[in-house]
Amino acid sequence: MSCAKQALGVLASLLVMTTASAARADYFPPASERPAAGVGTMPFRLGSGAMRHDQGIFVRPQIGFGNLAAEIKDGSSTQTVDGLASSFGLSVGGVVSEGLVLHGTFAISSISAEKVDGGAPITAEQDRNFSVSSLGFGMTYYTPANLWFSAGLAPHQMTLSTSSSNCDAADCPQDTQTEDYGMGLRAGVGYEWWVDNDWAIGLGVEGFGAGGSDITAYGMTTMFTATFN
Secondary structure: OHHHHHHHHHHHHHHHHHHHHHHHOOOOOHHHHHHOOOOOOOOOOOOOOOOOOOOEEEEEEEEEEEEEEEEEEEEOEEEEEEEEEEEEEEEEEEEEEEEEEEEEOEEEEEEOOOOOOOOOOOOOOOEEEEEEEEEEEEEEEEEEOOOOEEEEEEEEEEEEEEEEEEOOOOOOOOOEEEEEEEEEEEEEEEEEOOOOOOOOEEEEEEEEEEEOOOOEEEEEEEEEEEEOO
């Protein structure tokens, strides 16, 4: 009888321990509740390793597509560009406090068009492209639910170029290029899903606007993100 009572006691203890472990399996304590780093540990880790944006290096590449538009002043006339553009971006930085990231950001959006409204039409042997690129600084804030908000300031380069192809050198129209520089703002919002302790993937939307002396550009991009932290 005593053996049966002991066996039941052991089973009850195991059941309590298993239930407690399961209840805490998805719990990640905040930084204030974690033990301090001991002697011999790395003072700066690559990532938090706990599905939280609380420390370490931050890297977020992004690709997407969206609308890109611009107004280009050419003497007394104004040309316009508007259409579907592809985009690429990369943010690299570090976490300064839980959920808050400071980073440098590179971004580029480009569009191809056979004709720019308001400008001279081009021939079948010509390609016309418009691109906007930027390199600057920004910040991103992550909520506990992994919803993020981002904003940044950067100088932008805006380029409208016409190049010739599939024609004899003697008959090719002259290549042209118009460049302008100006400051611009970028802002975005998105959501990410953790796929392991340090990597998350998600979707977001980003808008930007930039203006120079001759070119004003703005756009909106839907993007796919992959974040390491």
